[in-house]
Amino acid sequence: MHLRPLPEEHRETYREFLDYAFRPENGPDWPDERLPDPEGYRPRGFYDAPRDAPVGDLDAxxxxxxxxxxxxxxxxxxxxxxxxxxxxxxxxxEARRRGHIAAMLDDLLAEFRDTGRYLSALWPFKYAFYRRFGWATANNYAKTTVPPDELAAVAADPDGEFVRLDADDWARVEGVYAAAATADLAVNRSEGWIRHRLFRGWDDDPFVYGWERGGDLRGYVVYDVTGDWESRTLTVAELVAVDADARAQLLRFLRDHDSQVDEVVLSSEHASTRLIDDLTDPRAATVEIKPGPMVRIVDVSAALEAVSLPADAVCDLVLAVEDDRCDWNDGPFGLAVADGEASVEPVDDDIAPDATVEIGALSQLLVGARSVEALARTEHLAVADGRAADALDAVFSERDLYLREGF
Known part of the structure; x- marks a missing residue:
């Protein structure tokens, strides 16, 4: 068995697999209309066929x-x-519980390594499932549910104007996003991604409104409304503003739906957002902190040497990495860091490590999701002494993370 780029003629079988996995409630009669693939989307198939079989010989x-x-x-x-x-x-x-997914993910990680993709991310259906394959949680996010009239406390006085946006406004939207999405793990969005994922929905397209002052777009909100006359919910998929004033104007826009909806749900905001603190009645809102996407180092040497580290960090340690899915990562490495750059080389197994780290924990350290101190209290990181702990802490400083894309 092996993983291959999916031929176009196998797309229908591919879609049947996805529909059964993610939308079985729709039954076997799939709708004919399909959303176009966003730019940069790479489908793969895992085939029960010889690895060297020509593409033309593959059967769906x-x-x-x-x-x-x-x-x-x-x-x-x-x-x-x-x-x-x-x-x-x-x-x-009919193909489950046979190790196919595990073997497919192994092949996918090997493809990433061979093509210079040394990091990866995903949104899990179950965190424990992907934890077994080396991914670990990157960031959390906040879901806030609030009656719309309560937003009066955080809404700005009327200024500027609200405008309806469509896919042809993608460049204006991208400019706002680029100015506002300054946290690590923010994705560099393409035109295709914005057109086909921001302005398109799986079932119904969302509303997208922007707030501008003097013709300058300063923020936008993506949302849909569900329910009926008796009860409606306005769910915000994304609210992005270049500054606090623009955000307050967008909250005013949401507040002004108080005659139409019973609640506003900000479904995915940065976990540090504390809208509840500024409400007149904080008990009127519910804030849930939810786990977000997961990250994984694909190639330890390539990833550590590619990513810029704190310029004042100095380190010369032996780091034993535990990765039971990628044998090229599994083992001890000499890690030397100076002037913001790392040098990583495999070392002999008989050298006593200064630290032993599981691949998911190392992934969290590299992107700055968790601190050395926090991980050392778990089974995923063991540090020999205080000197090694201090050195690793200087190298792997915590960062502000927010990967907001759903994929």
Missing amino acids: ASLRAVCAFYDFTARVRGEWHPLPGVSAVASPP
């Missing part, structure tokens, strides 16, 4: 599992790096 009946990835570029420690977003992992019920 030999598909055992499928997956895809989005060829993202994202900010990691302040600079842009490849960050493929793994998605659409599925197999039909």
